[in-house]
Every structure is written in C-alpha cells, then in structure tokens.
Amino acid sequence: MRAVWLREFGGPGVLVAGEAPDPVPGPGQVLVEVAYAGITFVETQFRASGRGPFRAELPMIPGNGVGGVVAQVGPGVDAGLLGRRVVTGTGGSGGYAERVAVAADGLFAVPDGLALDEAVALLADGRTAAMLIDAAGPGPGDRVLVEAAAGGVGSLLVQLAVAAGATVVAAAGGPGKLALARELGAAEAVDYRASGWAEGTDPVDVVFDGVGGAVGRAAFGLLARGGRMVSFGLSSGEWSGIPEEEAEARGVTLLGLRPTPGAVRRATELVLAEAAAGRLRPVIGLRLPLDRAADAHAAIESRATTGKTLLALAPAAAR
Incomplete structure (x- = not known):
C-alpha cells in the first residue's frame, strides 16, 4: 500500500510517500480502507521536533485520525461491521496510509446524511x-x-x-x-x-x-x-x-481538559449527530492527495489554511 513515511524530524519535506506493508487486523481489530486522513497542528509540531503527545520510534507512518470503510475484520469481531463507514483514531501513528488496522471498539459509525470527509474533520x-x-x-x-x-x-x-x-x-x-x-x-x-x-x-x-x-x-x-x-x-x-x-x-x-475515554466518546458522538442534523458545519479548507502530505503540513504551518486540512486517499474521496 501507499503511505507517508517520517524517517527524520525536520521541515515538511521530511514527509515522503512510499510503499508500506499492508496491515493485517489482529484479534479485536478491523482493517479500514482509508478515504480521508486528518492532519492536526500537533502533528506538524511532532514532525518538526519529535516533541508532542506521540511516542513512536522512527521510521514511522504519522497520522492519528482517519475515516473510511471497514474492509476486513479480525478474530472475534462482528462481521456485521464489514462495509460500514467509520471514523477512528489510530493510536498516534499509521494514519497517513491507504489502510489501517485499528481496534474495533474505537470505531465511530458515520451517521447517514453526513459525508465521510466531514466526519473525519470532526473526529479530533x-x-x-x-x-x-x-x-x-x-x-x-x-x-x-x-x-x-x-x-x-x-x-x-x-x-x-x-x-x-x-x-x-x-x-x-x-x-x-x-x-x-x-x-x-x-x-x-x-x-x-x-x-x-x-x-x-x-x-x-x-x-x-x-x-x-x-x-x-x-x-x-x-x-x-x-x-x-x-x-x-x-x-x-x-x-x-x-x-x-x-x-x-x-x-x-x-x-483545562482532562478527558476520560467516556467523555471523548460522548463528545465525538454528539458532534457527529449535530453535523448529520445540519446544526454544526465542519469547515474543510484544504484537501490534498496522500503524496502531498508535505504540502499540507507546510500550508498549516504558514497559517494559510482555514478549518480542517485533509489528505484524500481513495478514489471515492475525490467526489
């Protein structure tokens, strides 16, 4: 699969697209075919210096928030999830990629009437x-x-x-x-x-x-x-x-915020429901293909963006 690699800390140009092994869902996990990956300001800081909430050894695939379709389920996971539109966190890495293996209990169903890119924009x-x-x-x-x-x-x-x-x-x-x-x-x-x-x-x-x-x-x-x-x-x-x-x-x-897992889930479900009902509008200022992750980081750092910046991966994401 295609993914974006971070092999050293530095400017946006250290983000380089390349090949990566396809992930395989283990027990309690699902494989998500990624349509959109979100980018946060914190991720740009981590890329630049290695400082931030993430703990990962280089080389790594950055990215923590994705949305797509469940393509495969691991052992012990309900097969009824197959084909579902979902958004989810990845645990701090692996999101800038065509596929991710993530915990099934961390998925959020995307409500009917809400576009997948908007759901990803709302996740974090x-x-x-x-x-x-x-x-x-x-x-x-x-x-x-x-x-x-x-x-x-x-x-x-x-x-x-x-x-x-x-x-x-x-x-x-x-x-x-x-x-x-x-x-x-x-x-x-x-x-x-x-x-x-x-x-x-x-x-x-x-x-x-x-x-x-x-x-x-x-x-x-x-x-x-x-x-x-x-x-x-x-x-x-x-x-x-x-x-x-x-x-x-x-x-x-x-x-200050000291979120518990329960509070995070309630807040995520709330904003997804509000957006699906038309009462909350996520602003998506920039969508770029996976290979231009460096350009996306540069745009965020230059304050040239509004709202959320997304990487669009799947062919369906172009619509």
Missing part, C-alpha cells in the same frame, strides 16, 4: 470543541472570545457557543478568516495580528485560547471578574502561561 477537532464548551459552560448573556476562530477547533467553537446562546467575538488573522467567523455566527470579529487589537474590544466572560503567547495573554486581559479561560492550543509556539495567582487576583478561573 469536533470532540475537542465539544469538551471545551462543556468545560467553560458558555450560555445566554455571556460574551465569548474564540481565538483562532477560523481554525479546525475554533470554527466549531464559534458555532457551538452561538448555539448555547452566547455572543461570540472571533479573533483570527486576516480578512478572509474574519469573514468566515462572521459567516459561522460570530457577532464581532477582530484581527489579532493588528497592534493593540484587544484595546478596542469590550470585556468578555469566556476565552477559548487556541493561540497562546502574546495573543492569549492579551485575551486574558479582556476577562471580566468571574470569567473563565481555557487554553487548548499554542499555534504561536508557546502557551499563554497565565500565573494562577494572577488569575485568582482578578477573579478569573483557568480551566
């Missing part, structure tokens, strides 16, 4: 957004600032916060991304690349911090007493690093 980003909303609890009367509001997680946070009754202030970089955030329901949009962007923004009750660094610290300064801030990303290259004592002095609660 959607459940993260849903758990962030659950943690911060925005509701009617709240002003909510969403950083990186045109990104994979941010674009979903905008929609979920609006659905919860909150007024959303979207922070993103550039006119196109600000326009997208407004289209998704944001009442206000500010360009965080502009000097002093936070000075003209009214106070907020909740901050979803997906950028970190100076942007995250400026957003923290906008929080009113009783506000909540939850950090979920560091696209700036560093966390916001807000001291706990400073937050306490201002009456602000700093929140």
Whole structure:
C-alpha cells in the first residue's frame, strides 16, 4: 500500500510517500480502507521536533485520525461491521496510509446524511470543541472570545457557543478568516495580528485560547471578574502561561481538559449527530492527495489554511 513515511524530524519535506506493508487486523481489530486522513497542528509540531503527545520510534507512518470503510475484520469481531463507514483514531501513528488496522471498539459509525470527509474533520477537532464548551459552560448573556476562530477547533467553537446562546467575538488573522467567523455566527470579529487589537474590544466572560503567547495573554486581559479561560492550543509556539495567582487576583478561573475515554466518546458522538442534523458545519479548507502530505503540513504551518486540512486517499474521496 501507499503511505507517508517520517524517517527524520525536520521541515515538511521530511514527509515522503512510499510503499508500506499492508496491515493485517489482529484479534479485536478491523482493517479500514482509508478515504480521508486528518492532519492536526500537533502533528506538524511532532514532525518538526519529535516533541508532542506521540511516542513512536522512527521510521514511522504519522497520522492519528482517519475515516473510511471497514474492509476486513479480525478474530472475534462482528462481521456485521464489514462495509460500514467509520471514523477512528489510530493510536498516534499509521494514519497517513491507504489502510489501517485499528481496534474495533474505537470505531465511530458515520451517521447517514453526513459525508465521510466531514466526519473525519470532526473526529479530533469536533470532540475537542465539544469538551471545551462543556468545560467553560458558555450560555445566554455571556460574551465569548474564540481565538483562532477560523481554525479546525475554533470554527466549531464559534458555532457551538452561538448555539448555547452566547455572543461570540472571533479573533483570527486576516480578512478572509474574519469573514468566515462572521459567516459561522460570530457577532464581532477582530484581527489579532493588528497592534493593540484587544484595546478596542469590550470585556468578555469566556476565552477559548487556541493561540497562546502574546495573543492569549492579551485575551486574558479582556476577562471580566468571574470569567473563565481555557487554553487548548499554542499555534504561536508557546502557551499563554497565565500565573494562577494572577488569575485568582482578578477573579478569573483557568480551566483545562482532562478527558476520560467516556467523555471523548460522548463528545465525538454528539458532534457527529449535530453535523448529520445540519446544526454544526465542519469547515474543510484544504484537501490534498496522500503524496502531498508535505504540502499540507507546510500550508498549516504558514497559517494559510482555514478549518480542517485533509489528505484524500481513495478514489471515492475525490467526489
């Protein structure tokens, strides 16, 4: 099968497509014929430096989220899964490939009426957004600032916060991304690349911090007493690093995610169902073939993408 190999850490060009052995499903596993593989910002960081949540020895096939059709079942697995459209995680590696062998109990059925590429776009980003909303609890009367509001997680946070009754202030970089955030329901949009962007923004009750660094610290300064801030990303290259004592002095609660397997499953099923019902729209900004995984990583790192970036593998994925 075709796959993308990571043999050394470095720039996007270290991702090279080539041949790999076909995986064979073992007990409790299924073989998925992959149509789409998702790419996350964390994967670009891992590729560059080897740092991140993944633990793998080189050479390896990167990729952690895929969607496709169950083509084979291993011993002890219900044959009724054959032919089902599913999305699933791979455990941190192996996703940039035409086929993956994964645990059957980690599969999520793709609901009728939901396109497979949209389901893959929701797998990691959607459940993260849903758990962030659950943690911060925005509701009617709240002003909510969403950083990186045109990104994979941010674009979903905008929609979920609006659905919860909150007024959303979207922070993103550039006119196109600000326009997208407004289209998704944001009442206000500010360009965080502009000097002093936070000075003209009214106070907020909740901050979803997906950028970190100076942007995250400026957003923290906008929080009113009783506000909540939850950090979920560091696209700036560093966390916001807000001291706990400073937050306490201002009456602000700093929140984090400690997801359990049950919470992850509930959040994933929720966003898949919401999207199938037409109440949640995953934004897919870029689809590239498997052989162009390096270009996909480069686009993400250059901040040239909106929403989710996918690798399209199967012929059916072109439709």
